[in-house]
Amino acid sequence: MMNINLLLVIIATTAALLLGTTGSNAISRHDDQRKNHIVYMGSLSPENSFNHLMAANNRHHNLLSSVLGDEELARSVRVSSFGRSFDGFSARLLPEEAERLKAHPNVVSVFPNQIRELHTTRSWDLIGVTQSVRRNLKFERDVIVGVLDTGINVDAPSFNDKGLGPPPAKWKGICQEGANFNRCNNKVIGARAYAFDNDHGEPASSPCDLEGHGSHTASTVAGSLVQGASLYGLMKGTARGGVPSARIAMYKVCGKYCTDLNILHGFDDAIADGVDIISLSAGGGPFAGYFTDAISIGSFHAMRKGVLTSVAAGNSGPDPNTVSNVAPWLMTVGASGTDRQLVTPITIGRDGFKTLGNSINTVSSGKKFLPLVSGRTAQNSSSNDAKTFPGACIDGSTSKEMVKGKVVLCNGAIEGDSVLKRDGALGMLMADYKGELDAAYAFVLPTAMITPERYLAIERYINSTKNPQVLIHKSRSIHVDSPFVASFSSRGPDRYSKTILKPDLVAPGVNILGAYTNLASLTSSPLDNRFSNFNIMSGTSMACPHATAAAAYIKSFHPDWSPAAVKSALMTTASPIKVPEKQAEYAYGSGQIDPTRAVDPGLVYDLTEDDYVRFLCNMGYNRVMMKPIVGRDVACPLTKAKVWSSDALNYPSMNLQLPIPGTGGPVAAVFWRTVTNVGAANATYKAEVGGDVAGWSIKVVPETLVFWEVNERKSFRVMVRGPPVNIDDGVLSASVEWRDTEGRWSVRSPIVISADLLT
Numbered sequence: 001m002m003n004i005n006l007l008l009v010i011i012a013t014t015a016a017l018l019l020g021t022t023g024s025n026a027i028s029r030h031d032d033q034r035k036n037h038i039v040y041m042g043s044l045s046p047e048n049s050f051n052h053l054m055a056a057n058n059r060h061h062n063l064l065s066s067v068l069g070d071e072e073l074a075r076s077v078r079v080s081s082f083g084r085s086f087d088g089f090s091a092r093l094l095p096e097e098a099e100r101l102k103a104h105p106n107v108v109s110v111f112p113n114q115i116r117e118l119h120t121t122r123s124w125d126l127i128g129v130t131q132s133v134r135r136n137l138k139f140e141r142d143v144i145v146g147v148l149d150t151g152i153n154v155d156a157p158s159f160n161d162k163g164l165g166p167p168p169a170k171w172k173g174i175c176q177e178g179a180n181f182n183r184c185n186n187k188v189i190g191a192r193a194y195a196f197d198n199d200h201g202e203p204a205s206s207p208c209d210l211e212g213h214g215s216h217t218a219s220t221v222a223g224s225l226v227q228g229a230s231l232y233g234l235m236k237g238t239a240r241g242g243v244p245s246a247r248i249a250m251y252k253v254c255g256k257y258c259t260d261l262n263i264l265h266g267f268d269d270a271i272a273d274g275v276d277i278i279s280l281s282a283g284g285g286p287f288a289g290y291f292t293d294a295i296s297i298g299s300f301h302a303m304r305k306g307v308l309t310s311v312a313a314g315n316s317g318p319d320p321n322t323v324s325n326v327a328p329w330l331m332t333v334g335a336s337g338t339d340r341q342l343v344t345p346i347t348i349g350r351d352g353f354k355t356l357g358n359s360i361n362t363v364s365s366g367k368k369f370l371p372l373v374s375g376r377t378a379q380n381s382s383s384n385d386a387k388t389f390p391g392a393c394i395d396g397s398t399s400k401e402m403v404k405g406k407v408v409l410c411n412g413a414i415e416g417d418s419v420l421k422r423d424g425a426l427g428m429l430m431a432d433y434k435g436e437l438d439a440a441y442a443f444v445l446p447t448a449m450i451t452p453e454r455y456l457a458i459e460r461y462i463n464s465t466k467n468p469q470v471l472i473h474k475s476r477s478i479h480v481d482s483p484f485v486a487s488f489s490s491r492g493p494d495r496y497s498k499t500i501l502k503p504d505l506v507a508p509g510v511n512i513l514g515a516y517t518n519l520a521s522l523t524s525s526p527l528d529n530r531f532s533n534f535n536i537m538s539g540t541s542m543a544c545p546h547a548t549a550a551a552a553y554i555k556s557f558h559p560d561w562s563p564a565a566v567k568s569a570l571m572t573t574a575s576p577i578k579v580p581e582k583q584a585e586y587a588y589g590s591g592q593i594d595p596t597r598a599v600d601p602g603l604v605y606d607l608t609e610d611d612y613v614r615f616l617c618n619m620g621y622n623r624v625m626m627k628p629i630v631g632r633d634v635a636c637p638l639t640k641a642k643v644w645s646s647d648a649l650n651y652p653s654m655n656l657q658l659p660i661p662g663t664g665g666p667v668a669a670v671f672w673r674t675v676t677n678v679g680a681a682n683a684t685y686k687a688e689v690g691g692d693v694a695g696w697s698i699k700v701v702p703e704t705l706v707f708w709e710v711n712e713r714k715s716f717r718v719m720v721r722g723p724p725v726n727i728d729d730g731v732l733s734a735s736v737e738w739r740d741t742e743g744r745w746s747v748r749s750p751i752v753i754s755a756d757l758l759t
């Protein structure tokens with residue numbers, strides 16, 4: 001890398017001398033107004049992919065200096081180049097320079113480098129992957145999972161490489177050593193870190209995990225077996241990944257948050273290094289289209305190389321229209337809850353009542369009652385926050401003297417534990433108004449999150465006695481009904497991909513025990529001195545690696561399946577979940593994954609690059625734009641096909657958002673689909689329509705599909721007729737299920753129709 005840069009400087013300097021340009025004098029550089037931008041140039045042409053990064057550096061320098069008209073300026077503002085798996089570079093640009101680059105014929109898009117958020121064990125047994133499950137170890141050992149995340153703690157017990165031989169021959173990656181990171185092993189076979197981003201702080205000096213997030217997600221995918229794992233005794237059991245024999249390659253693209261630039265570099269390397277599947281538990285932020293979005297771009301090129309990308313749907317639920325990572329070639333994963341929930345018992349007053357809160361409380365306050373004070377009483381009377389949010393525990397709103405040595409009852413403010421710990425408080429009872437008590441979180445003080453009703457009851461108790469007292473016990477796990485969709489899991493429909501149902505599916509993402517880093521405390525707070533090789537975390541970040549592992553598991557049985565076939569297998573064998581009517585499939589997509597069933601799905605809805613290109617043409621991406629992206633001329637039809645025509649994407653779920661009445665009449669839609677037989681030769685399938693379809697007519701034509709051979713394809717149509725849809729109707733939630741006559745397979749697709757909220 002160093003040599004390449006040095007060489008370039010010499011070439012460029014020579015060129016500058018020859019041309020006689022002295023950029024810095026001639027042009028005002030406005031360095032302080034420059035922002036990191038990504039210049040995306042599509043796929044690599046065969047001649048460009050030959051010489052990799054060195055050639056790319058040269059090409060990008062030439063393009064940039066021709067557009068800027070200044071060699072030296074081009075050299076000083078260009079930050080990095082992609083060029084192993086797709087084409088593009090990054091540079092610190094002024095808005096008008098970005099505009100000029102956009103107009104260049106070789107450039108697909110130019111967009112500012114944005115921040116993406118991290119979407120922060122029993123879970124495997126719950127979805128049917130027990131330790132004794134049938135495995136294809138010969139191939140599982142050859143599966144390489146690329147994890148784009150915050151780095152990895154190789155020393156964690158989950159990443160021991162007992163019983164694993166050297167990396168598979170196809171592996172072309174590296175182990176990048178550096179601060180706090182000096183080795184890979186036969187489990188973690190590769191690691192890279194990216195330090196291109198100066199706008200957003202924290203350049204990565206090594207793939208070492210300072211956050212714990214990357215170690216946690218990587219261990220969920222492919223961690224080795226660790227017996228007796230727990231967090232201070234909580235959730236004790238055997239920790240293991242979904243594919244414990246698979247290999248991990250870590251691409252550190254995130255610190256406290258991730259950036260588009262680092263994410264694109266992660267994809268560029270992971271694809272070229274030879275990973276089989278990519279897992280990315282981050283997303284969110286502005287979205288303006290597939291090819292101005294780093295995750296959509298990187299995963300599109302991964303798909304072209306046969307690599308499926310599994311992503312987190314986001315933690316912005318339960319509101320509708322919050323799902324992120326919506327490109328149809330992504331597997332978008334929401335979070336479900338498991339049957340174990342963590343509760344924290346509290347005892348209010350010596351003869352008082354016992355109740356339950358939620359938190360990850362690693363210590364008990366013991367038998368000794370602690371004095372309890374209400375945030376209303378303990379408020380700092382000269383603080384404005386105290387007046388605006390009575391009883392809340394915000395920095396400055398409580399009085400130090402009043403909280404010291406006490407447990408404080410707080411009327412909201414989630415970060416109150418740090419403020420109170422600093423001021424010498426002993427514990428915290430915190431009212432939760434977001435209704436997110438299905439997941440438990442760790443705090444720097446003994447803490448219990450409580451419902452608003454319990455908050456009022458405890459305040460009444462405080463008001464009724466002279467000496468209010470409380471005990472906060474260590475958390476314990478209780479059995480709850482499962483699965484359910486986690487409150488925080490982002491919901492569809494999506495505003496941009498209106499014909500694609502997102503999220504695609506859900507997997508466990510609540511209170512997941514996984515590997516952690518010893519470089520961060522349990523809560524990441526400097527006030528916390530608890531360190532552990534394991535931590536309990538919740539989020540679609542934790543759901544995504546479960547689905548990644550499930551996909552890797554399928555890949556170990558069917559190494560030749562396309563990314564779309566693997567995803568289809570997981571979707572058509574998933575089980576729907578009970579949720580409030582109005583959310584329906586927008587909460588869980590096709591349902592909770594069932595990896596052991598998905599290995600043998602019977603039929604798959606397959607997709608090729610050409611199918612995605614047709615879909616993109618229909619969405620308005622014209623041939624001029626598509627040509628560089630796929631590196632060849634594509635024939636976009638002149639008239640855009642209707643979304644539900646035979647040209648629609650052969651997606652394993654069926655979704656339509658329709659204009660609300662006034663603009664739209666009665667619904668008459670047709671979903672055209674084609675299934676590929678991956679079960680047995682000579683199989684007959686019959687269609688069955690399910691769901692609450694009163695007032696609707698749903699017909700499948702033909703109703704019977706007869707296959708004589710494996711890999712034979714058969715097409716059918718689902719014709720839906722019904723009254724005009726209203727926003728108040730919620731959604732039409734139905735399904736079509738293909739069942740074979742021998743009772744071996746059932747292949748289910750949800751059908752969802754709703755009013756488009758934005759028309």
Ligand SMILES: *[C@@H]1O[C@H](CO)[C@@H](O)[C@H](O)[C@H]1NC(C)=O
Pocket residue numbers: 380381382383396398399400401
């Ligand atoms: C109360 O708030 C004021 C204003 O923010 C601050 O100056 C003062 O130190 C606080 N007093 C206590 C006891 O925390």
Ligand SMILES: *[C@@H]1O[C@H](CO)[C@@H](O)[C@H](O)[C@H]1NC(C)=O
Pocket residue numbers: 376456457459460463
């Ligand atoms: C407790 O007393 C405070 C102060 O008098 C009052 O503002 C609050 O509403 C009371 N809480 C309850 C639940 O009665």
Ligand SMILES: *[C@@H]1O[C@H](CO)[C@@H](O)[C@H](O)[C@H]1NC(C)=O
Pocket residue numbers: 682
């Ligand atoms: C094909 O299926 C039919 C109907 O299930 C059965 O009668 C027939 O024996 C099968 N033929 C073969 C070659 O398996």
